[in-house]
Amino acid sequence: MPSASALHYNNQKNLVMKPKTFSETLRQPKNGNDKDPMVATASAPGMIESLPGQSLTRTETETETEIERVEGFQVTKPGEADKEVYNRLETEAEPEFSASLEEAGTEVTEEEGETAFTRDAFFASYPELYEKSISEVIIGTDDRVRISPTTAFPWRAVCSLRITAQDNSRWIGTGWLVSPRTVITAGHCVYMHAQGGWPKSIEVIPGLNDSARPFGSYIGTSFRSVVGWVNDKKREYDYGCIILPRDARPGDKTGVFGFAVKDNPYLMSAYLNLSGYPGDKGGNQQWFMARKAKSLAPRVIYYEIDTMGGQSGSPVWIKVNNARYAVGIHTNGLVSGNSATRIVQPVFNNIQAWKNQGM
Amino acid sequence: MALTILLSCFLVLYWLVKYNNYHMTTTTKSVKGMLYKAATGQPVAGAMVMIAEGGEHQDIASQTDAQGTFFLPEIQVPGTYTLLINYSDESRKITVSISKDSILRIPL
Numbered sequence: 001m002p003s004a005s006a007l008h009y010n011n012q013k014n015l016v017m018k019p020k021t022f023s024e025t026l027r028q029p030k031n032g033n034d035k036d037p038m039v040a041t042a043s044a045p046g047m048i049e050s051l052p053g054q055s056l057t058r059t060e061t062e063t064e065t066e067i068e069r070v071e072g073f074q075v076t077k078p079g080e081a082d083k084e085v086y087n088r089l090e091t092e093a094e095p096e097f098s099a100s101l102e103e104a105g106t107e108v109t110e111e112e113g114e115t116a117f118t119r120d121a122f123f124a125s126y127p128e129l130y131e132k133s134i135s136e137v138i139i140g141t142d143d144r145v146r147i148s149p150t151t152a153f154p155w156r157a158v159c160s161l162r163i164t165a166q167d168n169s170r171w172i173g174t175g176w177l178v179s180p181r182t183v184i185t186a187g188h189c190v191y192m193h194a195q196g197g198w199p200k201s202i203e204v205i206p207g208l209n210d211s212a213r214p215f216g217s218y219i220g221t222s223f224r225s226v227v228g229w230v231n232d233k234k235r236e237y238d239y240g241c242i243i244l245p246r247d248a249r250p251g252d253k254t255g256v257f258g259f260a261v262k263d264n265p266y267l268m269s270a271y272l273n274l275s276g277y278p279g280d281k282g283g284n285q286q287w288f289m290a291r292k293a294k295s296l297a298p299r300v301i302y303y304e305i306d307t308m309g310g311q312s313g314s315p316v317w318i319k320v321n322n323a324r325y326a327v328g329i330h331t332n333g334l335v336s337g338n339s340a341t342r343i344v345q346p347v348f349n350n351i352q353a354w355k356n357q358g359m
Numbered sequence: 360m361a362l363t364i365l366l367s368c369f370l371v372l373y374w375l376v377k378y379n380n381y382h383m384t385t386t387t388k389s390v391k392g393m394l395y396k397a398a399t400g401q402p403v404a405g406a407m408v409m410i411a412e413g414g415e416h417q418d419i420a421s422q423t424d425a426q427g428t429f430f431l432p433e434i435q436v437p438g439t440y441t442l443l444i445n446y447s448d449e450s451r452k453i454t455v456s457i458s459k460d461s462i463l464r465i466p467l
Contacts, residue, residue, distance in 0.1 A: 311418050
């Protein structure tokens, strides 16, 4: 099925599929999944985001064209890919969009004595020491470090997910709290195209640590994602959330992540922190790693942070003083570079709306 | 002249195919599999199965049910993948070639 962008392009000039000029093809990667992602010029955050291939210089056609009606064929119109899709509503709160680029998290006041050494806190101040320390501590090529205990922030705001799909298959993933009841995760954790769509339920376990569930566990059945994922299954729109029931408010105890839109120069120079629940460690332990980004695309961040199955949905965050801002949602693994759905303005808006729904 | 025309056609075709003017969809699908004990043939429940190496894949892990059934997330097929299976605190890697109609049967 042709992509929405290809169809849009096709409809510009009398439905004729013209070959692009050589220079145009150089600027147009395939659906954001190109093997050599470009460092794109950062768009102004306040602007409506545009994907590679959607020419910023296209002219308005004088006559409207129509798309052939084909049963079962859905076309996502430009601008609708980030439109929210949900299975059920748990709240009547109106979404409020702001023009800001940062949403601060909250860290619940620590009880006396922070027992967990928050690795990112130290190395955020002395990043030049991080690489050296990892090479001294970790033996072999696996550079992840175990987080234990998980009762300190931000580790306790990272949640293990136990997903029961519509076809009763079971999966594990990771999510992170942005409000008392809102857990952000990968779109493919909350909408599984090959497993019947929306899951039956997802168990959310903040700060899971082997058999310990220091903040309890909660069952979520209300999910959110976007048209670009649910309808089009596009990697750039692979994000979503779980809205927990009204009486399930783990974020009140754990604190919550902030989230932010950051431009290319910032992201390329910042250390990215990633923590989640990998299946190769049993799925019950939280493992962390940090690196700088390898490359960027308009809606994807690529990095060489070690991850394994089960870490889908993990937060990719920056630490600024004592504040944590997620800048991506980890989704994909690949030997040449794992990747996250990047938080750009439309993504930020949706996360903010979902956050409000879970207050 | 003929050579020029042929070369031009080739270049046009190359651009069309490579840059999706004519959409060439990559086949992706979720792959079903089953884990069983090699000695007894009994299904292995509660194991984690995930992709360790291969093409780009969703970083979600499947857990086998009572029948030992698991699914790999949507992956490009055909393709060769290394699966990592975590069961009873042990990990094992196995490389499999997956076709469009594969149903994996993996002994432990």
